[in-house]
Amino acid sequence: xxxxxxxxxxxxxxxxxxxxxxxxxxxxxxxxxxxxxxxxxxxxxxxxxxxxxxxxxxxxxxxxxxxxxxxxxxxx
Amino acid sequence: xxxxxxxxxxxxxxxxxxxxxxxxxxxxxxxxxxxxxxxxxxxxxxxxxxxxxxxxxxxxxxxxxxxxxxxxxxxxxxxxxxxxxxxxxxxxxxxxxxxxxxxxxxxxxxxxxxxxxxxxxxxxxxxxxxxxxxxxxxxxxxxxxxxxxxxxxxxxxxxxxxxxxxxxxxxxxxxxxxxxxxxxxxxxxxxxxxxxxxxxxxxxxxxxxxxxxxxxxxxxxxxxxxxxxxxxxxxxxxxxxxxxxxxxxxxxxxxxxxxxxxxxxxxxxxxxxxxxxxxxxxxxxxxxxxxxxxxxxxxxxxxxxxxxxxxxxxxxxxxxxxx
Numbered sequence: 001x002x003x004x005x006x007x008x009x010x011x012x013x014x015x016x017x018x019x020x021x022x023x024x025x026x027x028x029x030x031x032x033x034x035x036x037x038x039x040x041x042x043x044x045x046x047x048x049x050x051x052x053x054x055x056x057x058x059x060x061x062x063x064x065x066x067x068x069x070x071x072x073x074x075x076x
Numbered sequence: 077x078x079x080x081x082x083x084x085x086x087x088x089x090x091x092x093x094x095x096x097x098x099x100x101x102x103x104x105x106x107x108x109x110x111x112x113x114x115x116x117x118x119x120x121x122x123x124x125x126x127x128x129x130x131x132x133x134x135x136x137x138x139x140x141x142x143x144x145x146x147x148x149x150x151x152x153x154x155x156x157x158x159x160x161x162x163x164x165x166x167x168x169x170x171x172x173x174x175x176x177x178x179x180x181x182x183x184x185x186x187x188x189x190x191x192x193x194x195x196x197x198x199x200x201x202x203x204x205x206x207x208x209x210x211x212x213x214x215x216x217x218x219x220x221x222x223x224x225x226x227x228x229x230x231x232x233x234x235x236x237x238x239x240x241x242x243x244x245x246x247x248x249x250x251x252x253x254x255x256x257x258x259x260x261x262x263x264x265x266x267x268x269x270x271x272x273x274x275x276x277x278x279x280x281x282x283x284x285x286x287x288x289x290x291x292x293x294x295x296x297x298x299x300x301x302x303x304x305x306x307x308x309x310x311x312x313x314x315x316x317x318x319x320x321x322x323x324x325x326x327x328x329x330x331x332x333x334x335x336x337x338x339x340x341x342x343x344x345x346x347x348x349x350x351x352x353x354x355x356x357x358x359x360x361x362x363x364x365x366x367x368x369x370x371x372x373x374x375x376x377x378x379x380x381x382x383x384x385x386x387x388x389x390x391x392x393x394x395x396x397x398x399x
Contacts, residue, residue: 049177053386056379060334063341070344074109 011073018065025058092359103245105355107348111255112246114213129247130255133208137199137252177382178389185388188269192262193381196253200343200373203251204366209351212247253343253376256336263335266384267328274391285394287321289314331387335380342376 003009033051037044111128119125148163156164170190174182182189202208252258274282284290292314297303346369353365 045176049382052379053382056338056383057334060338060341063338063345066345067337067341070109070341070348074107 011069015069022062129250197377199252259336259340270391277392288317
């Protein structure tokens with residue numbers, strides 16, 4: 001159990017755990033966007049633009065987890 | 077399928093993959109979160125004699141952008157040709173896209189938003205060039221000094237023995253966005269500019285965008301008889317409006333954090349990925365990751381610009397609706 005206190009392990013675990021929910025959310029976003037695109041192909045640019053912006057917000061949350069993992073690993 | 081050309085290609089590919097594991101690595105990769113300070117020959121007034129390598133990369137990016145701008149606007153013709161043509165094409169495409177997103181108002185935001193885009197994309201893509209991260213200065217890597225609290229002589233000697241010194245390469249150039257300082261600076265520019273645009277559009281009424289006292293005031297006016305009597309729900313909604321307003325002010329600060337960490341995380345993680353792949357399997361595996369970094373560099377510049385544009389639009393829209 002003491003091996004769990006290893007900072008390398010904690011850093012890896014941080015990003016692994018923190019990327020699960022953003023990944024699921026991105027999958028739902030893209031699936032909804034594909035569905036909307038299939039129903040209304042002429043709204044393509046509008047759908048893609050909004051999708052990209054939503055993806056940026058969601059990915060940022062995974063990036064927060066990554067930054068915390070990097071900080072744990074490289075800054076003490 | 078088994079033509080002579082394909083056999084040669086297959087052989088070269090297999091040889092490249094095998095060579096990855098046979099060729100010995102010169103040293104282990106060292107990944108540092110903060111920018112390394114590079115000694116410079118002259119002593120600058122404010123900066124001293126050590127400059128962070130990301131600042132040098134920022135200067136290189138600025139030099140590239142300024143040089144291209146100056147060269148493209150020399151002897152401008154009404155019908156563009158050469159470099160002026162390329163630059164005009166880029167500007168035209170950007171403006172068309174931003175106007176598609178934000179409509180008429182895109183024109184007033186365009187200089188700032190396009191600068192964000194061009195600076196970040198040039199800085200990210202230049203960070204992939206050979207020379208960034210590989211040409212540098214050898215410096216001693218001081219391991220963590222043992223805590224020598226006691227100043228007894230032999231204790232101090234033991235502490236010096238633990239003092240490891242191995243040479244570590246401090247690169248002269250390092251992609252600008254891999255430094256948290258750069259990305260926080262860009263994020264602060266973006267958020268402050270949004271507030272500035274809001275004030276310019278709405279005057280002091282911009283402050284009411286955040287904390288809306290409207291409903292609370294109308295309830296109080298109803299109490300003291302200056303206006304129509306309001307129900308209790310107006311009071312509750314008024315208090316809710318104020319609380320939401322305070323949260324929105326916090327949101328502006330969160331925007332600074334999210335802008336900076338999104339850009340920093342993406343680019344720094346990409347650089348770490350490239351370093352690790354370069355030391356693990358340089359010969360074939362570097363290619364798809366370089367392509368990924370090209371794409372990520374473009375995406376992050378695009379996202380930064382597009383999000384800035386939409387926040388500017390939100391800040392200005394308040395003024396147009398109210399007055």
